[in-house]
Amino acid sequence: MPPAQRHPTMADVAERAGVSTSTVSRTLRGLSTVSPEVRARVEKAARELNFAVSRQAASLVTGRTGTVAVLVPTLDSWFMGSALSSLAPLLRAAGLQLNVYEVPDLAERTAFFEHLPARRNADALLVFSFDLTDEETARLDDLGMPVIYVSRQVAGRPSVYVDDVAGALHGTRHLLNLGHRRIAFVQTAGASGFSFSSDERLLGYQQALTEAGVPLDDALVVSTRAGDKRAAAEVLGTLLSLREPPTAVFAEQDELAVALIWNMRRTQIAVPERVSVLGYDDQPLADWFDLSTVAQSPSDMGREAGELALKLIDDSGADHERHVVLPTYVIPRATTAPVARPRDEGERHTGGEGTLGRAPS
Amino acid sequence: MPPAQRHPTMADVAERAGVSTSTVSRTLRGLSTVSPEVRARVEKAARELNFAVSRQAASLVTGRTGTVAVLVPTLDSWFMGSALSSLAPLLRAAGLQLNVYEVPDLAERTAFFEHLPARRNADALLVFSFDLTDEETARLDDLGMPVIYVSRQVAGRPSVYVDDVAGALHGTRHLLNLGHRRIAFVQTAGASGFSFSSDERLLGYQQALTEAGVPLDDALVVSTRAGDKRAAAEVLGTLLSLREPPTAVFAEQDELAVALIWNMRRTQIAVPERVSVLGYDDQPLADWFDLSTVAQSPSDMGREAGELALKLIDDSGADHERHVVLPTYVIPRATTAPVARPRDEGERHTGGEGTLGRAPS
DNA sequence: ATGAAAGCGCTAACAA
DNA sequence: TTGTTAGCGCTTTCAT
Numbered sequence: 001m002p003p004a005q006r007h008p009t010m011a012d013v014a015e016r017a018g019v020s021t022s023t024v025s026r027t028l029r030g031l032s033t034v035s036p037e038v039r040a041r042v043e044k045a046a047r048e049l050n051f052a053v054s055r056q057a058a059s060l061v062t063g064r065t066g067t068v069a070v071l072v073p074t075l076d077s078w079f080m081g082s083a084l085s086s087l088a089p090l091l092r093a094a095g096l097q098l099n100v101y102e103v104p105d106l107a108e109r110t111a112f113f114e115h116l117p118a119r120r121n122a123d124a125l126l127v128f129s130f131d132l133t134d135e136e137t138a139r140l141d142d143l144g145m146p147v148i149y150v151s152r153q154v155a156g157r158p159s160v161y162v163d164d165v166a167g168a169l170h171g172t173r174h175l176l177n178l179g180h181r182r183i184a185f186v187q188t189a190g191a192s193g194f195s196f197s198s199d200e201r202l203l204g205y206q207q208a209l210t211e212a213g214v215p216l217d218d219a220l221v222v223s224t225r226a227g228d229k230r231a232a233a234e235v236l237g238t239l240l241s242l243r244e245p246p247t248a249v250f251a252e253q254d255e256l257a258v259a260l261i262w263n264m265r266r267t268q269i270a271v272p273e274r275v276s277v278l279g280y281d282d283q284p285l286a287d288w289f290d291l292s293t294v295a296q297s298p299s300d301m302g303r304e305a306g307e308l309a310l311k312l313i314d315d316s317g318a319d320h321e322r323h324v325v326l327p328t329y330v331i332p333r334a335t336t337a338p339v340a341r342p343r344d345e346g347e348r349h350t351g352g353e354g355t356l357g358r359a360p361s
Numbered sequence: 362m363p364p365a366q367r368h369p370t371m372a373d374v375a376e377r378a379g380v381s382t383s384t385v386s387r388t389l390r391g392l393s394t395v396s397p398e399v400r401a402r403v404e405k406a407a408r409e410l411n412f413a414v415s416r417q418a419a420s421l422v423t424g425r426t427g428t429v430a431v432l433v434p435t436l437d438s439w440f441m442g443s444a445l446s447s448l449a450p451l452l453r454a455a456g457l458q459l460n461v462y463e464v465p466d467l468a469e470r471t472a473f474f475e476h477l478p479a480r481r482n483a484d485a486l487l488v489f490s491f492d493l494t495d496e497e498t499a500r501l502d503d504l505g506m507p508v509i510y511v512s513r514q515v516a517g518r519p520s521v522y523v524d525d526v527a528g529a530l531h532g533t534r535h536l537l538n539l540g541h542r543r544i545a546f547v548q549t550a551g552a553s554g555f556s557f558s559s560d561e562r563l564l565g566y567q568q569a570l571t572e573a574g575v576p577l578d579d580a581l582v583v584s585t586r587a588g589d590k591r592a593a594a595e596v597l598g599t600l601l602s603l604r605e606p607p608t609a610v611f612a613e614q615d616e617l618a619v620a621l622i623w624n625m626r627r628t629q630i631a632v633p634e635r636v637s638v639l640g641y642d643d644q645p646l647a648d649w650f651d652l653s654t655v656a657q658s659p660s661d662m663g664r665e666a667g668e669l670a671l672k673l674i675d676d677s678g679a680d681h682e683r684h685v686v687l688p689t690y691v692i693p694r695a696t697t698a699p700v701a702r703p704r705d706e707g708e709r710h711t712g713g714e715g716t717l718g719r720a721p722s
Numbered sequence: 723a724t725g726a727a728a729g730c731g732c733t734a735a736c737a738a
Numbered sequence: 739t740t741g742t743t744a745g746c747g748c749t750t751t752c753a754t
Contacts, residue, residue, distance in 0.1 A: 007481055007505055009747055020725045025749060035723060050503070052480040056417045056426065057747035060730045065417065067460075075436070076446035085437035088463035097482065099428075100459045102449035119413040120368050121458070142411065144368055227645075258649060284588075288619060288646065370731055381741045386733060396739060418731035421746045726753080737742075 008049040016045040028053060055097075068309055069099040069122035071112070073129055078283040080128065083150070083302035087126070090306040096123070113139050124309040126150055146312035146320070150305040151298070152197075153323065158312065160305040160324040162296045164197035167328030168204025168250070171278055171294040174330045175248045176212045179339035180276060183209070184239050184246035186256050187223035201252045201280065220246055224256065232259035240269075247275060247339045254279035254286045254293055261289060261335065272337035282331055290334035300326050369410040378406040389414060416458075429670055430460040430483035432473070434490055439644040441489065444511070444663035448487070451667040457484070474500050485670040487511055507673035507681070511666045512659070513558075514684065519673065521666045521685040523657045525558035528689030529565025529611070532639055532655040535691045536609045537573045540700035541637060544570070545600050545607035547617050548584035562613045562641065581607055585617065593620035601630075608636060608700045615640035615647045615654055622650060622696065633698035643692055651695035661687050 010021045017024065019038060027034050027042040034042075045051075059065045068091055072080050084098075091098050099122055103109045113136050118125050122145060129151045132140075137154060140147045149159040175183050185205045187198055206216055219242055224231040239246055251257035257279035264271050271277055279286050282295030304324045311318050371382045378385065380399060388395050388403040395403075406412075420426045429452055433441050445459075452459050460483055464470045474497050479486050485507045493501075498515060501508045510520040536544050546566045548559055567577055580603055585592040600607055612618035618640030625632050632638055640647050643656030665685045672679050 011747080021748075022726080022750080023724060026724085029749090033723060038723080050477075050480075052477060054421070054481045054747055056420045056481070057730090058749070059417045060415070060421060060732085060747080061749045063730080074442075074446055075449060076442035081435075081437035081442050084461075085435055085463065085465070088436060088461065089465065089469070092463070092469065097478070098461045098463075100445075100449065100461055102446065102453075102459075104446070104450065108450070108453065116411075116413060117458070119411075120415045120417070262649065285646065285649065288623065288649070372731080382732075383734085383742080384740060387740090390733090394739060399739080415731055418746090419733070421731080421748085422733045424746080724754080726751105728749105728751085730747105730749085732746085733744105734746105735742105735744085738740085 007054070008051045010051075010053075012049055013042065013045045013051050016049065017041045065121055065123050066095065067097040067099050067122045068124050068126065068306075068313075069101060069118040070126045070128060071101045071103060071118070071130065073102075074104050075100065075102050078285075079151075079281070079298045083128065083298040083305075085302070086299035087302035087306045090303060090310075094310055096310075116140075116143060118145075119143055123313045124148065126305050126309060127152070146309065148305050148308050148312070150301055156321055158308055158320060158322050160301050160308060160326070161197075162301070162326045162328050164200035164328075165204040165207065167280065167294045167296065168201040168252075169208045170204075170328065170330050171250055171280065172205045172208030173212075174292075174332065175250060175276060175278060175336065176208060176214070178248070178276065178336060180246075180248040181214050181339075182217075182220065182244055182246040182248070183214075184220040184222065184249045186235060186249060186251045186260070187221070188226045188253055188256060189223040198252060205250060226253055226255045227259065229259050229262055232256065233263045236260055236263050248278065248336070249275060250278045250280075252280050254281040254283050254291060257291055257293070257335075258285055258289050261291070272335050273340060276336040276339070278336055282329075286331075286333070292333045292336035293331050295329045295331050297326065368415070369412045371412075371414075373410055374403065374406045374412050377410065378402045426482055426484055427456065428458040428460050428483045429485050429487065429667075429674075430462060430479040431487045431489060432462045432464060432479070432491065434463075435465050436461065436463050439646075440512075440642070440659045444489065444659040444666075446663070447660035448663035448667045451664060451671075455671055457671075477501075477504060479506075480504055484674045485509065487666050487670060488513070507670065509666050509670050509673070511662055517682055519669055519681060519683050521662050521669060521687070522558075523662070523687045523689050525561035525689075526565040526568065528641065528655045528657065529562040529613075530569045531565075531689065531691050532611055532641065533566045533569030534573075535653075535693065536611060536637060536639060536697065537569060537575070539609070539637065539697060541607075541609040542575050542700075543578075543581065543605055543607040543609070544575075545581040545583065545610045547596060547610060547612045547621070548582070549587045549614055549617060550584040559613060566611060587614055587616045588620065590620050590623055593617065594624045597621055597624050609639065609697070610636060611639045611641075613641050615642040615644050615652060618652055618654070618696075619646055619650050622652070633696050634701060637697040637700070639697055643690075647692075647694070653694045653697035654692050656690045656692050658687065 010024045014021045014024045019042060023034060023038060024042050027039050028046065055066050074080060088098055101112060101118065103112050116139065124146045125143060126148050127150065147157065149157055151161050153159050153161050172183060185202060187202065209216055222235045222238060224235045249260060251260060257277050261271055261277055264275065269275060277291065279291045279293035282293045286293045304326065308322065308324065312320065371385045375382045375385045380403060384395060384399060385403050388400050389407065416427050435441060449459055462473060462479065464473050477500065483506060486504060487509050488511065490512045508518065510518055512522050514520050514522050533544060546563060548563065570577055583596045583599060585596045610621060612621060618638050622632055622638055625636065630636060640652045640654035643654045647654045665687065669683065669685065673681065
């Protein structure tokens with residue numbers, strides 16, 4: 001390990017190339033007002049010295065940090081991994097760095113909004129999935145940089161999100177179209193700081209039922225913790241012990257749906273013959289479980305949000321209220337099928353139709 | 362949206378508090394040489410002005426950026442999500458920012474090593490999971506900051522990793538102890554830029570067989586693409602059509618193991634009765650599939666790497682060759698069981714013992 | 723097309 | 739305990 005030798009500065013490059021630092025600066029930023037020969041000399045010197053511009057020094061004078069910050073509830077989730085993975089190359093291509101603020105709990109959240117460490121240290125902030133208070137939003141408003149809300153709709157601020165009402169509406173319609181009338185909706189309780197669009201999804205579910213003339217039944221709307229097999233077993237028991245149990249379950253997250261299916265397999269409840277299960281998200285887990293689901297694309301969100309950020313950084317006159325609404329898609333796989341004939345649950349009168357949802361993929 | 366009003370500077374705070382900028386600086390950095398009354402005045406002024414120190418300006422003089430950079434092949438993986446998720450709070454607590462360089466393909470990789478954008482923009486670099494060339498390692502050596510290698514052992518440089526030879530050794534022993542003698546090993550081919558310790562794991566597998574007196578058979582070592590169901594079906598076919606097919610399969614990644622199980626379920630090959638399957642990683646997917654596996658902890662790696670980084674940043678005299686080796690654990694779940702009696706595959710002569718691996722969890 | 727000089731917002735001697 | 743001063747390494751007028 002070489003002892004931390006000082007980094008070469010522009011002055012070093014300038015000296016070696018026999019020019020002034022101004023010329024070095026102009027060359028390295030690609031300004032056209034440099035003669036080809038001088039440019040060549042400078043670039044050679046810079047390469048030989050392994051010179052890299054100090055963003056610190058540059059940003060001190062330009063007022064730009066060359067950094068985009070993201071505020072995320074966690075990094076350990078399919079959603080964030082996918083979203084950041086499409087955001088990162090986009091920023092890289094624009095010569096921007098990516099700064100991550102992970103705020104997994106209330107203490108960190110409070111600290112973040114109190115000190116706003118991103119202030120002066122980024123050119124834009126992308127806020128993912130948080131359900132902010134008005135006060136928090138107001139704090140971000142005077143952060144002095146464009147703030148883009150992702151996976152979250154915030155009135156009057158640039159936002160990128162999917163239409164969860166429509167997503168849940170279509171998902172529920174899919175079940176209705178299969179003949180289901182007793183459709184349960186399973187919500188997430190106490191998510192790990194993550195804010196799902198739980199209310200919107202419930203609303204879409206209710207809208208679909210209403211438009212189909214199916215009465216809403218509060219007993220069919222339950223909530224549980226995500227990724228908890230035991231908790232899923234409990235809600236499953238609750239639902240299946242209703243006087244009129246559901247023939248289909250719509251879980252507002254794939255993880256929830258999979259936890260239900262896991263329990264059903266264990267207890268010999270046939271999916272989808274006895275109960276259809278529909279998820280929401282289309283994360284990789286859904287594919288492994290052949291789960292029918294409502295797909296959203298976090299990578300599209302990351303990309304759209306990144307592009308919006310770049311636009312807002314460049315054009316301070318750009319449209320600061322722009323909303324980008326991304327679509328959802330119902331992906332039928334093997335866990336949704338036509339409802340079994342009522343009062344005939346053991347038998348399959350509908351034959352081929354009954355296994356339609358399990359067609360070889 | 363308020364027009365990007367200029368950020369207040371220390372001079373503004375100083376004026377408002379009626380002191381010099383030096384005093385403001387000292388106060389805000391928590392130096393003890395400030396009288397309580399003055400400190401109070403300064404803090405009040407800073408709060409009222411919503412002042413935040415410009416790291417750019419500070420680092421220009423201190424030579425420290427207050428940032429730790431991570432170089433990762435992708436952000437969209439269980440491993441990285443988990444590792445960064447434990448790294449982030451640690452850095453936050455130390456007042457450091459987290460800068461992410463995602464290098465998903467060769468082009469980006471080349472660009473990264475050519476320009477080393479982290480130079481001068483971080484106080485330390487954590488390199489995750491890359492199988493670097495000597496030249497690349499050499500480039501990082503003169504980056505002018507501590508470089509810590511994570512999930513990768515690099516001679517003479519600080520590294521944090523698990524002992525994959527031992528992990529695979531123990532995993533294979535688990536299968537041997539269950540009576541298996543025909544044990545296949547499935548490798549990953551052409552991973553998505555990610556470098557697994559494939560060779561080490563294979564070595565551990567071979568060591569275990571050798572120490573048990575089981576001859577190595579090249580036909581039992583196959584490779585396929587991860588997360589590809591179709592490709593998994595092919596290697597499964599290859600293995601099962603051997604003259605002496607394996608009774609157990611050790612996949613070097615959980616995803617691979619799950620893909621095999623998925624195909625076996627589809628084709629009515631009983632797991633673990635007919636074939637035992639063992640994975641490696643213990644990612645969440647393993648739990649969902651009740652997969653027996655060899656566990657490693659990326660979150661421990663993230664934490665250890667972070668702590669090592671902090672140490673190396675502070676103590677430039679610290680041990681720069683320190684290696685932290687983390688343990689692996691065999692986690693038996695429901696996909697490994699004692700081998701069925703040879704030539705008796707249809708029957709279960711071993712009764713209770715045969716279903717040991719599926720005991721209710 | 724190039725250079726000289728000023729200054730971005732801080733911190734770190736050094737004085738007082 | 740506090741203030742004064744001199745830069746840190748760049749970019750940006752303004753000259754030339």
